Amino acid sequence: AQSVTQLDSQVPVFEEAPVELRCNYSSSVSVYLFWYVQYPNQGLQLLLKYLSGSTLVESINGFEAEFNKSQTSFHLRKPSVHISDTAEYFCAVSDLQGAQKLVFGQGTRLTINP
Amino acid sequence: DAGVIQSPRHEVTEMGQEVTLRCKPISGHNSLFWYRQTMMRGLELLIYFNNNVPIDDSGMPEDRFSAKMPNASFSTLKIQPSEPRDSAVYFCASSLFSGGYNEQFFGPGTRLTVL
Helix, strand or coil: CCEEECCCCEEEEECCCCEEECCEEECCCCEEEEEEEECCCCCEEEEEEECCCCCEEECCCCCEEEEECCCCEEEEEECCCCHHHCEEEEEEEEECCCCCCCEECCCEEEEEEC | CCCCEEECCEEEECCCCCEEEEEECCCCCCEEEEEEEECCCEEEEEEEEECCEEEECCCCCCCCEEEEEEECCEEEEEECCCCHHHCEEEEEEEECCCCCCCCCEECCCEEEEEC
16 A cells, blocks of 8 residues: 655745655555645646656646655655745655555645745 | 536535535546545545446445445435534546546535534
8 A cells, every 4th residue: 555745734935935845655566646736725636747757747837846766755846936836735646556546645735925 | 628516515514414415527537536635634535436337435434425426427425424523525536547547637625514
C-alpha cells in the first residue's frame, strides 16, 4: 500500500516570493505521482503529474515538481507566486497496476499575502 | 462540457435520517469515483466503478454506506442511518478509463452536515 506525507499543513508567503510545498511518499512498487489544487468551494483539479520520463514536470501556470526516487519525494515549487495561487494543494500517488486508486496526502494550504 | 455534476451542494440532516448524494459524470466517461474529505482523515477513496460495475469498495466505512450506478450517467451514494461522524465533503469524480493512467475530473462536492 502507498502513503503520502505532506510535511506542512499551512504555508504563508508573500506575493512574488518563491514557494516550495513538500511531499514524500512511501511505496514498495513503482508509482505515478500527482499534485492537485483545490480552490475555495471547488473540487480538485489536476495541476501536474509524473508518469515516466523526465523527472521534472511543469504546469501551465508556472508550477513545477521534481520526482526524486532516492528521496521518495515529489516537491512542488513556484519561483514567484500570485494572489490567485491561494488554494489547498494535495499530493497524491497511485501504483502502476492500480492506477485508478489515488492515495492523497493531507493537503497544504497556501496563503499568499500582498 | 458541464463537468461532473453533484447534488445537492449542501445537505443538513439529523442523525438517523437517510441521506442520498447524487452524481452525474462527464458524458462519455466510463469510470466513476466517490471520495470523502474530512479534517481528520483527509481525502479518501470510498468506492469506484468501471462501466457501471463496482470494482473496489474497500474504502466504504461500514454497511451504512452504499453506492449504486444504475447507468453510465448517474450514481448515488446513500448513508442510512446517518451519524454526526459522517459529516464531511463528498466528492464524485469521473474518468475515461482505457487502462493505465487516466485523469480523474472532480465535481464541486456535497457538504454534508449531520446534526
